[in-house]
Amino acid sequence: MKKLLWSLTLFGHILLILLPVNGMMEFDEMEWFTDFNGTKTFQTQSGVYSEAKFPMVGLTLIQSAASKGAVCLDGSLPGYHLHRGFGSGANNWLVQLEGGGWCDTIRNCVYRKTTRRGSSTYMGKNIPFIGILSDKAAENPDFYNWNRVKVRYCDGGSFSGDSENKAAQLQFRGKRIWLAAMEDLMAKGMHQAKQALLSGCSAGGLAAILRCDDFGNMFTSSTRVKCLSDAGFFLDAIDVSGGRSLRRLFAGVVKLQNMETKLSGECLNRLNPTSCFFPQNLINQIKTPLFILNAAYDSWQIQESLAPKSADPSGSWNDCKFNYAKCSASQIQFLQGFRNRMVNMIKGFAMPSKNGVFLNSCFAHCQTERYDTWYSKNSPAVKNKGIAVAVGDWYFERGGAKLIGCAYPCDKTCHNLVFRK
Structure with a gap:
C-alpha cells in the first residue's frame, strides 16, 4: 500500500503522519496531490506549496544506460533532473543523489520494483527544486545559479551494488547507474566545471560519502x-x-547486492564488508573535502536503528520515538549516549581543515532538501549560523565550518519532527 504523509505545524514543531512501507518507515521529502479545486501542489515537512512557486524540472532518462547494464531494480532506465545554471554559476555544478532507504531481502526489493524507488516507470516526470536546489538567491544564496542536478534513486543500495537475481528479475546496478549518470552529465558540460559539489540526503547522503x-x-x-x-x-x-538492528539491515544489503569486494579497499583491508558500509569507518580516509550535516538525534535512526519494532516488541519506546516530548528520563539518557557517540566520531573527522561539520541537537532527518531548514529566517542554527550559511562558508572557505551544537534541550532553533503512524 502506498504510504501517506501529512503535515501540520503545531507550536513551532512539525507533526508528520507517516505510514510504513513494507514494514519499514521510510523518509520522503515530498508527496504530490491535487487539492479540491484542481490545483496541483506538493507537500514537504514544512508545509504545502503550489508548484507555481518553485521551478518544475523534467526527468531525463539516460538512454545510453541500458547498453551498460545500468538499470533500475526492474530493468528500466535510470534518470535525473537537470536545471541549467546561469550567470556566474553557468560553469558550476551541484549533483544531488536522491535518498529513500534500502532493500535488504528479495521480497523487499521485489516490492520496491513497483515504486519509484525501484523503477523509473513510477517516477514523477517533473519535480520541484527546493532547498539546496532552489534557483532563487533569497532561498539558496550560494548555489542558486549553478547547474543543479537530482539523480533519481532506484537501486536500493545507495548507488553501490553490482549484481542481479535472475529468478526474481532484479537488477542491483547502483554503481553502474552512478557511472552512467556521471558520464551523461560530463558530456553535457560538467567536465568543464570550475566548481562542483556532490550532495545527498539519507541513503543519498550515505551514497555521497561512498562515492565522494x-x-x-x-x-x-x-x-x-x-x-x-x-x-x-x-x-x-x-x-x-x-542488538544491532541497522547492522543486520546493512548486512542484508551488502550481501544481496554483491558489495563484498566493491566497497572501499582501504576499509576492506581492516574490516568486514558490512562495517565498510557504515560512514564511521570511511570518513577519515576520504581524500576529497567532505561536509557532514546531521541531526544528533536523527529521527530516522531513532525509529529504525535504535528502537525498531523488532528490538522493542512490547512497544515501550513507541511514545518516545514518535514524539520526543514523551520520552522518559531513562530514554533521554539513552538518546544522549547516542548523541555522545556521534559527537566523538565526528571530532576526529572535523580536525583536518578541509572538512566541515554541522551537527545540531535536533530530532530531524534531512535538512538541505527542505524549504524551511535550508535557508529561511528561522532555520536551525549553531552558534548563530544557519545550515546554508555554514555549508557555503565551508565550500568557499570563508571560515567557521566546525559547528557542533549543545545537547538537548538547549537548542531552541530546531525544527523537530514528530512522527505518527
Whole structure:
C-alpha cells in the first residue's frame, strides 16, 4: 500500500503522519496531490506549496544506460533532473543523489520494483527544486545559479551494488547507474566545471560519502570539488534490546547486492564488508573535502536503528520515538549516549581543515532538501549560523565550518519532527 504523509505545524514543531512501507518507515521529502479545486501542489515537512512557486524540472532518462547494464531494480532506465545554471554559476555544478532507504531481502526489493524507488516507470516526470536546489538567491544564496542536478534513486543500495537475481528479475546496478549518470552529465558540460559539489540526503547522503572520492577523481586539479552528506551519517549503534538492528539491515544489503569486494579497499583491508558500509569507518580516509550535516538525534535512526519494532516488541519506546516530548528520563539518557557517540566520531573527522561539520541537537532527518531548514529566517542554527550559511562558508572557505551544537534541550532553533503512524 502506498504510504501517506501529512503535515501540520503545531507550536513551532512539525507533526508528520507517516505510514510504513513494507514494514519499514521510510523518509520522503515530498508527496504530490491535487487539492479540491484542481490545483496541483506538493507537500514537504514544512508545509504545502503550489508548484507555481518553485521551478518544475523534467526527468531525463539516460538512454545510453541500458547498453551498460545500468538499470533500475526492474530493468528500466535510470534518470535525473537537470536545471541549467546561469550567470556566474553557468560553469558550476551541484549533483544531488536522491535518498529513500534500502532493500535488504528479495521480497523487499521485489516490492520496491513497483515504486519509484525501484523503477523509473513510477517516477514523477517533473519535480520541484527546493532547498539546496532552489534557483532563487533569497532561498539558496550560494548555489542558486549553478547547474543543479537530482539523480533519481532506484537501486536500493545507495548507488553501490553490482549484481542481479535472475529468478526474481532484479537488477542491483547502483554503481553502474552512478557511472552512467556521471558520464551523461560530463558530456553535457560538467567536465568543464570550475566548481562542483556532490550532495545527498539519507541513503543519498550515505551514497555521497561512498562515492565522494569517485566524484573528486572525475575532475582536474583546477576544479574545486567537495562533497556534502546530509543525514547520511548512520551509526553502527546498539539498539534498545542490546542488538544491532541497522547492522543486520546493512548486512542484508551488502550481501544481496554483491558489495563484498566493491566497497572501499582501504576499509576492506581492516574490516568486514558490512562495517565498510557504515560512514564511521570511511570518513577519515576520504581524500576529497567532505561536509557532514546531521541531526544528533536523527529521527530516522531513532525509529529504525535504535528502537525498531523488532528490538522493542512490547512497544515501550513507541511514545518516545514518535514524539520526543514523551520520552522518559531513562530514554533521554539513552538518546544522549547516542548523541555522545556521534559527537566523538565526528571530532576526529572535523580536525583536518578541509572538512566541515554541522551537527545540531535536533530530532530531524534531512535538512538541505527542505524549504524551511535550508535557508529561511528561522532555520536551525549553531552558534548563530544557519545550515546554508555554514555549508557555503565551508565550500568557499570563508571560515567557521566546525559547528557542533549543545545537547538537548538547549537548542531552541530546531525544527523537530514528530512522527505518527
